[in-house]
Amino acid sequence: MFNNLATSNARSLSESVLLKRAIVVFDGGNRTLKWLDIDNRPRIIPAFIKQFEPGFDDPTPDDHSVVISAGDNHFCLGAVARDMRGTPVFQDNKCELAKKLVLAAIEPHPGSSAVVVQRLVIALPNSRNQADIAELKKVEGTHQFTRNGQRITAVVHEVKPIDETQAAYNFAMKRDLYRSKRQLNGVLDLGGGTGIGRLYSVGGSLIREADAILPGTYDLARRISARITPQLTNSPDLSQIMDGIERQDFTLGTSGFQFQKQFEICREQWLSDIRAELRSRWNQWMSEIGEVLVIGGSASLAEPLEEATKGRFKVARHSQIDRFPQLISLLGMTAG
Structure with a gap:
């Protein structure tokens, strides 16, 4: 019994560790969107966003593109968005777009469909702008979405804005x-x-x-x-x-x-x-x-x-x- 309990606790602890990412960093620039992937490798994609209609437009993810579906909201980011004549992100308020843009950076460990992000660090021009911070804080909480064909449940505990530079x-x-x-x-x-x-x-x-x-x-x-x-x-x-x-x-x-x-x-x-x-x-x-x-x-x-x-x-x-x-x-x- 005690061995079974210990094994169960060890399994739960292991699964908990696998779910957690202590920190995710995201820098949404005017020309590029940048983050570090699950293997700590830098990802850089063009800063474009394009809404699409499934079944009519079917963008394909690649090394420079990410395709997201969240409820009835379907959009792609990066090179494919640029090629489909999407919108450069600098033409919109990037803080208002943050809830969409950061989904490019939120991915679970291999073999898992869930991730708990302890801290999501996002660069912005002025970390004292309360309106921008309020928009970024909307990223905190639970998100269910599909990223590049993978269904993901993500929990973001804390969004930490940091001044650019x-x-x-x-x-x-x-x-x-x-x-x-x-x-x-x-x-x-x-x-x-x-x-x-x-x-x-x-x-x-x-x-x-x-x-x-x-x-x-x-x-x-x-x-x-x-x-x-x-x-x-x-x-x-x-x-x-x-x-x-x-x-x-x-x-x-x-x-x-x-x-x-x-x-x-x-x-x-x-x-x-x-x-x-x-x-x-x-x-x-x-x-x-x-x-x-x-x-x-x-x-x-x-x-x-x-x-x-x-x-x-x-x-x-x-x-x-x-x-x-x-x-x-x-x-x-x-x-x-």
Whole structure:
């Protein structure tokens, strides 16, 4: 009897452990949705969402797409949503969309159809915005949905919002990515829709007065569009310009039209405007700033800024982690 009871208790404990995920991290950017999967591998998919009607539209999940059904709500995320002419998430309120977007990141351990998430960490521009936090808190609770054909029951105990750049700053400080910890240091996150520049005190506190909202690659694409439109029959799709920049082939879709020359001109102006805005916003702290770490999916575009400032602004790099500027926030969120 005692052996049977012990075996039963051990089985229940084992099943409980298998159900639990101590932490799930999700970063819903303007260009990409990012999370760490069940094996702690980074997943990055295009930030598009598309509602669909089963039996009429039948999107198929792949490495860059997730297909979700929750009750009468059916939608796909990622590359397939983009290809089906879905909506870029930056055109909606991402916090209001959070209850849908985060389902991409919530998956159980292999062999299980249920998962208990102890803490779901979500990045957002301002963790003190009570309206946004209220939307994110709606993710807490029980969810029943189908993810990529698998029926899942998920319980989310706690949603923890974290300010964008905070996780990257914490990771950088722990890994000694800043040369000095005795000065103010900053993070410049260059994303698709917008960028954000932030400074942190010597003690690690966010100096909110120094927050600077900056133009992202959407603005860069808009500038390029203005220059190339007279040479085209129709106005170009800005997302195709951004895709060409990301691929570094500077080609507009499948048209074969090259825009590298216009890109070089516009990038110089774009970075100049970013630098001017930061110089104005950070003027009172300028003499105290050590380094500013440049992160985000568009960080590599700031290499001329790194050169111009002699490394005071520096693109985040890691010899063993591919796409490190894009992933540093996720890595920092796991420790948050």
